[in-house]
Amino acid sequence: MNDIAKKSVIIEPPFIFKNGSVFSDPLTIVYETLGTLNTKKNNAILVTTGLSPSAHIASTADDSSPGWWENIVGKDKPIDTNEYFVICVNSLGSCFGSSGPSSKDPESGKRYRLSFPEISIEDIASSIKPVIDGLGIERLKAIVGPSMGGMTALSLINQYPNIANELVLISAASSSRPFSIALRSLQRSMITSDPDWKEGNYNVDDLPLEGMKHARFLGMITYRSPTEWNKRFGRKLIQNIAEGADLFGNRFQIQDYLKRRSDDFISDFDPNSYLYLSNAIDAFDFTEDSHDIGEKVANLDLNRILIIGVEEDYIFPFQCQEDLYNAFSNQKYSVELLKLPSINGHDSFLVDHENFGSALAKFFK
Amino acid sequence: MNDIAKKSVIIEPPFIFKNGSVFSDPLTIVYETLGTLNTKKNNAILVTTGLSPSAHIASTADDSSPGWWENIVGKDKPIDTNEYFVICVNSLGSCFGSSGPSSKDPESGKRYRLSFPEISIEDIASSIKPVIDGLGIERLKAIVGPSMGGMTALSLINQYPNIANELVLISAASSSRPFSIALRSLQRSMITSDPDWKEGNYNVDDLPLEGMKHARFLGMITYRSPTEWNKRFGRKLIQNIAEGADLFGNRFQIQDYLKRRSDDFISDFDPNSYLYLSNAIDAFDFTEDSHDIGEKVANLDLNRILIIGVEEDYIFPFQCQEDLYNAFSNQKYSVELLKLPSINGHDSFLVDHENFGSALAKFFK
Numbered sequence: 001m002n003d004i005a006k007k008s009v010i011i012e013p014p015f016i017f018k019n020g021s022v023f024s025d026p027l028t029i030v031y032e033t034l035g036t037l038n039t040k041k042n043n044a045i046l047v048t049t050g051l052s053p054s055a056h057i058a059s060t061a062d063d064s065s066p067g068w069w070e071n072i073v074g075k076d077k078p079i080d081t082n083e084y085f086v087i088c089v090n091s092l093g094s095c096f097g098s099s100g101p102s103s104k105d106p107e108s109g110k111r112y113r114l115s116f117p118e119i120s121i122e123d124i125a126s127s128i129k130p131v132i133d134g135l136g137i138e139r140l141k142a143i144v145g146p147s148m149g150g151m152t153a154l155s156l157i158n159q160y161p162n163i164a165n166e167l168v169l170i171s172a173a174s175s176s177r178p179f180s181i182a183l184r185s186l187q188r189s190m191i192t193s194d195p196d197w198k199e200g201n202y203n204v205d206d207l208p209l210e211g212m213k214h215a216r217f218l219g220m221i222t223y224r225s226p227t228e229w230n231k232r233f234g235r236k237l238i239q240n241i242a243e244g245a246d247l248f249g250n251r252f253q254i255q256d257y258l259k260r261r262s263d264d265f266i267s268d269f270d271p272n273s274y275l276y277l278s279n280a281i282d283a284f285d286f287t288e289d290s291h292d293i294g295e296k297v298a299n300l301d302l303n304r305i306l307i308i309g310v311e312e313d314y315i316f317p318f319q320c321q322e323d324l325y326n327a328f329s330n331q332k333y334s335v336e337l338l339k340l341p342s343i344n345g346h347d348s349f350l351v352d353h354e355n356f357g358s359a360l361a362k363f364f365k
Numbered sequence: 366m367n368d369i370a371k372k373s374v375i376i377e378p379p380f381i382f383k384n385g386s387v388f389s390d391p392l393t394i395v396y397e398t399l400g401t402l403n404t405k406k407n408n409a410i411l412v413t414t415g416l417s418p419s420a421h422i423a424s425t426a427d428d429s430s431p432g433w434w435e436n437i438v439g440k441d442k443p444i445d446t447n448e449y450f451v452i453c454v455n456s457l458g459s460c461f462g463s464s465g466p467s468s469k470d471p472e473s474g475k476r477y478r479l480s481f482p483e484i485s486i487e488d489i490a491s492s493i494k495p496v497i498d499g500l501g502i503e504r505l506k507a508i509v510g511p512s513m514g515g516m517t518a519l520s521l522i523n524q525y526p527n528i529a530n531e532l533v534l535i536s537a538a539s540s541s542r543p544f545s546i547a548l549r550s551l552q553r554s555m556i557t558s559d560p561d562w563k564e565g566n567y568n569v570d571d572l573p574l575e576g577m578k579h580a581r582f583l584g585m586i587t588y589r590s591p592t593e594w595n596k597r598f599g600r601k602l603i604q605n606i607a608e609g610a611d612l613f614g615n616r617f618q619i620q621d622y623l624k625r626r627s628d629d630f631i632s633d634f635d636p637n638s639y640l641y642l643s644n645a646i647d648a649f650d651f652t653e654d655s656h657d658i659g660e661k662v663a664n665l666d667l668n669r670i671l672i673i674g675v676e677e678d679y680i681f682p683f684q685c686q687e688d689l690y691n692a693f694s695n696q697k698y699s700v701e702l703l704k705l706p707s708i709n710g711h712d713s714f715l716v717d718h719e720n721f722g723s724a725l726a727k728f729f730k
Binding site for chain 1: 479483540541542543544546547548550551553554555557558560575579582583585586590591594595597598599600612613615616617619620623640644647648650679682
């Protein structure tokens, strides 16, 4: 570990992936921290991320750029770094410093690409453990897992049942359902059928942009909600469309918005990382070696659990959060289920700071 | 008109499209009929179709292949051709006999492609009128419009307020909302960004198949419902996946099903026809020249109206059918609204013959 805002641990080989692959190179896991770890080391909150974010959860003295949860984490914020030491990890397989398919093989100097082993949520979780150990933390105050991060959090408490005192699952699920598997399958197919993908061996200056744009466009549609768009856009037209515009060009503001937003995103994210993590979300099943969620959670050392969801979530519908709540509740855990009135669909936790901030502030007060 | 099962009318030029284009070639509109037109010519039911179907609504003596509504239309079926004379029209712009972008310009002998004028729902509706006139029908018993066909039906009664005695709108809307506009925009972009689309001038032996497959895949996802797939597929795995299968290949039965179904479809449908009709669905707004639907329907000569929808429809959510119901109801029409318990999403009318058959049989008894 070093002392700059972006820290990292090196996991010495071999790392054995869930699919049996034995990885013989070191793995890097990048993380950022905010706040101060107290002397008892019992004030640490780990945030496990969704598919896209980096470890930069909020601005720090070292990196003043806004983080992906800027309004939720920081001094006097809902997760208050005056009190808590917040750790955010860039997931294994991602492309913001942690090892993944775009990392370079130290021997050949070439990027791993598809020779990087298939990544599972369980691998992401177990690669986070050395970060916690490296900080000398025996037991976390809490794990907060939104979206895919909720799956990572579930896998962490499954692999290390005493790892945390509290658990917050946000718009998450114990496994993916066929509707969202179908959406992600289509997103992956858009990328892998882009000729520029080149079986994963694309040139960094010639990315499969068309496929990434389409995948992101579909993401933008399905991470939000019809209710939000009825309110924001309705059938409002773009002003000043040029004469002689394309027959199938954009006319409605919703089209223009989605086009611009998906064009923005794609330059940031490594296409193979997207494929690996998308695949991991489909494959994860918290209950795969048991009868049901209840059996899985029967013997965990968790003192408080909060499960949050919203009405219109196409990725992990509220029923997924209800199922988790019922499982914990049946096992007599202290668990609360919140259905927040957010209209921003699956992405609400990134957008609706008011409702999510209140819920998290109350839990961590 | 001729007497074979597939009949047609020729609309002599000029045909003036809604966007102002004056079309100087004849237009062909293909239709099929079932049953016998009675001497009073008051037992005709017109069915206006969704985006994809041909005029072949059900098998006939001339064409024994099953039609797209085989279980709904025919002798002793819910729309009973012992009693009714059923007319089904292939929409203007489609590719099953009626004129559209894949038709050949009689002068050059070449396909029109994108030189065919932009098609609106209003154009589809007005091109149906000569079929009705040609049959000597002054007033239809009813118009039945599912999906896009519901928009066509609304445009028909708007242009010709006395055209029908009864109206049945199924999973339809007075206009598209931004969520479904976004989905269709993405489908169109998938096709137009396929290099084989060639600005609409693709070779018939070298269609933009990748784009069409992806567009259809997205259609298959969003025309159905999560509930159906949870029941049919859940997380069931494909049996016997080959060793060494692709890292991002299909593992779940839902993936295999969607892949096969979208591969089936794409060879049938002309890509440009798909683009034209998809675009028309976005653009249609029944209320565009008025304050609201109520004002639009105030002076129609309709004696009975049935509006049907289902719970999980991502294309035209049930709220769209409620809005139509409220408009007709406020204007004192005899109108009934049915929310059927179908789990097949927008496509329920094509799949759930039991619930839709009962509702239609009851209405037409």
